[in-house]
Amino acid sequence: MNGPALRARGLTKSYGKTPVLRGLNMNVPAGSVYGFLGVNGAGKTTTFGVLAGIIARHGGEFEFGGRLGLLPQDASLYPDRRLFRQLFFLGRLEGLDRGRACAAAESCLAAVGLADRARHKPPKLSHGMRRRLALAQALLGDPDVLLLDEPTAGLDPDQSARLRSLVAGWGGRKTVVVSSHLLSEVEQMCDQVGVIHGGKMIYEGPVEGLTGARDTVVYRFDRSPPPRLLEGLPGVREVRADGEEMTVRFEPGVCSLEDLNRRVLELCFTAGAGVREIVRGRGLEAGFLELLR
Amino acid sequence: MRSRFPILFCDHFVGGFRSRRSLVLAGTYLLGFLLVSSVVIKLHRVAGIPVGEALDLSERGAPIAGFLRSLAADEGSSGVVEFVLSTPAINLSLAVISLALLPLLIVVFRHDIPSREMEAGTLRFLVWRVKRFPLLLSRFLGGVAEIAVVTLGSFLLVLVYALIEIPGIPVFKVLASASVLWVRLLPYTAAAVALALFFSVLAARSRRALLYCCLGFFLLLFGTVFEAGAYLSPFSGRNLAGLFASAGSWPMWRSVLFYCGFAAAVYAAAQARFSRKDL
Numbered sequence: 001m002n003g004p005a006l007r008a009r010g011l012t013k014s015y016g017k018t019p020v021l022r023g024l025n026m027n028v029p030a031g032s033v034y035g036f037l038g039v040n041g042a043g044k045t046t047t048f049g050v051l052a053g054i055i056a057r058h059g060g061e062f063e064f065g066g067r068l069g070l071l072p073q074d075a076s077l078y079p080d081r082r083l084f085r086q087l088f089f090l091g092r093l094e095g096l097d098r099g100r101a102c103a104a105a106e107s108c109l110a111a112v113g114l115a116d117r118a119r120h121k122p123p124k125l126s127h128g129m130r131r132r133l134a135l136a137q138a139l140l141g142d143p144d145v146l147l148l149d150e151p152t153a154g155l156d157p158d159q160s161a162r163l164r165s166l167v168a169g170w171g172g173r174k175t176v177v178v179s180s181h182l183l184s185e186v187e188q189m190c191d192q193v194g195v196i197h198g199g200k201m202i203y204e205g206p207v208e209g210l211t212g213a214r215d216t217v218v219y220r221f222d223r224s225p226p227p228r229l230l231e232g233l234p235g236v237r238e239v240r241a242d243g244e245e246m247t248v249r250f251e252p253g254v255c256s257l258e259d260l261n262r263r264v265l266e267l268c269f270t271a272g273a274g275v276r277e278i279v280r281g282r283g284l285e286a287g288f289l290e291l292l293r
Numbered sequence: 294m295r296s297r298f299p300i301l302f303c304d305h306f307v308g309g310f311r312s313r314r315s316l317v318l319a320g321t322y323l324l325g326f327l328l329v330s331s332v333v334i335k336l337h338r339v340a341g342i343p344v345g346e347a348l349d350l351s352e353r354g355a356p357i358a359g360f361l362r363s364l365a366a367d368e369g370s371s372g373v374v375e376f377v378l379s380t381p382a383i384n385l386s387l388a389v390i391s392l393a394l395l396p397l398l399i400v401v402f403r404h405d406i407p408s409r410e411m412e413a414g415t416l417r418f419l420v421w422r423v424k425r426f427p428l429l430l431s432r433f434l435g436g437v438a439e440i441a442v443v444t445l446g447s448f449l450l451v452l453v454y455a456l457i458e459i460p461g462i463p464v465f466k467v468l469a470s471a472s473v474l475w476v477r478l479l480p481y482t483a484a485a486v487a488l489a490l491f492f493s494v495l496a497a498r499s500r501r502a503l504l505y506c507c508l509g510f511f512l513l514l515f516g517t518v519f520e521a522g523a524y525l526s527p528f529s530g531r532n533l534a535g536l537f538a539s540a541g542s543w544p545m546w547r548s549v550l551f552y553c554g555f556a557a558a559v560y561a562a563a564q565a566r567f568s569r570k571d572l
Contacts, residue, residue: 052417054417054421054571054572055571055572056569056571070421075417076414076415078415079413080308080311081311090422092297092300093297093300093422094422
């Protein structure tokens with residue numbers, strides 16, 4: 001990773017007397033796909049709005065390492081213009097000359113699978129298609145940093161999967177900041193994650209840091225395992241049992257995951273307990289909820 | 294960075310025709326004109342006043358002459374009456390109907406610009422690409438240009454109607470006089486567009502903006518009871534005096550300056566509000 005593509009320091013914003021951002025700091029490494037998480041009302045959309053200049057901030061500063069592209073939440077394009085015309089116009093506003101704006105409009109429509117609808121107007125499109133159109137406008141001018149506010153909201157599973165693979169494909173070339181409530185989606189797409197809570201960043205770092213993929217493994221047994229099955233195993237820091245599930249935190253420097261799995265399987269075999277599933281990490285959702293607690 | 298203003302301006306101007314807003318506006322304006330013009334022409338014929346020529350105020354037109362002279366006395370300008378008297382009657386009716394109709398049309402057709410864009414979130418696609426100043430300026434100047442084109446088109450169509458209706462009308466004289474009227478209406482148009490823009494930005498919601506604009510224009514008309522506000526009233530003698538005063542005269546320049554100053558002040562207020570608006 002190079003330097004940060006987006007750096008924000010001490011962002012503050014209030015609506016009336018209600019503070020929404022309380023000194024938010026943000027560092028997004030260049031080339032990363034960054035998941036921006038938070039509960040409803042945490043300030044995700046406000047943060048995007050402040051960074052894009054849509055919402056006036058009350059304090060703090062930020063800088064981008066390149067051109068910006070934004071997919072805003074709940075915004076619609078002009079209903080009386082054809083799709084191609086809209087993107088051509090926005091491309092011109094990006095500073096592209098007529099020829100390049102034309103080419104950019106065509107390629108962006110193709111990128112989101114709307115090339116065959118170029119002559120349609122937005123009211124003739126489904127909600128998902130309008131969302132894709134909004135994504136297409138964010139891609140105009142080949143931005144270096146993309147802010148995507150709930151990009152898969154309203155998309156069907158097929159389109160969501162396509163979008164995820166599109167975003168994942170940008171990793172390394174573009175910096176993408178994705179806000180989403182679908183934590184499984186974020187886990188698939190992102191390599192970095194930031195969690196905002198109460199207007200402040202409470203976690204920022206690799207996804208593994210929150211999922212515990214480096215030092216946590218979850219075993220699911222076909223019946224409740226003996227309560228002290230893993231007691232005394234070298235390198236095991238913490239064991240938490242919950243019914244047929246057992247979450248184990250270990251020290252990677254002392255014990256590798258392969259060693260731990262082998263030892264656990266041996267113990268299970270001896271104790272007569274069958275292992276149904278081994279999952280690396282506790283999952284983003286569990287990590288996120290634990291962080292909020 | 295190259296200015297995006299020309300792109301924004303052209304888009305807004307052309308967008309008015311694309312969305313048929315300008316065409317409906319022109320149609321309504323023209324309809325009002327035709328109705329009033331036909332009534333004026335009929336009245337002139339009944340009264341025996343020549344429609345195509347300047348007003349003949351010797352006998353039956355004496356009350357009109359009295360009214361105009363009282364305006365001139367208020368204004369302290371002796372050139373006003375002469376200018377009005379030399380203006381073809383049809384153009385006089387055009388001026389009066391313009392002053393009365395324009396604010397209403399602007400309220401109806403432009404109250405939701407840019408509040409509708411704010412409501413729909415359309416502006417969110419623009420403000421991170423361009424600065425807010427040229428964006429709102431394009432809405433203002435684009436609006437003025439739109440109204441100017443619509444009024445010019447309507448003027449010409451009314452004159453064509455007059456040409457058909459009144460054989461032997463002095464075309465060039467009527468046209469020249471109408472052009473002067475049109476040019477002098479521009480600052481008035483700018484003031485009305487700026488006012489609609491300000492209330493639209495203030496309201497940020499389309500329906501609320503309509504209410505604000507209606508109240509705003511009502512207050513303005515009410516304000517014209519007082520001398521300082523008289524220049525924005527379509528029912529004020531000062532206004533007509535400003536419109537018809539001879540070119541280069543103080544009443545004309547005072548009227549132009551007043552409208553332009555008013556438009557600039559209201560636009561600046563709209564810009565100040567818009568620059569801090571959360572979209």
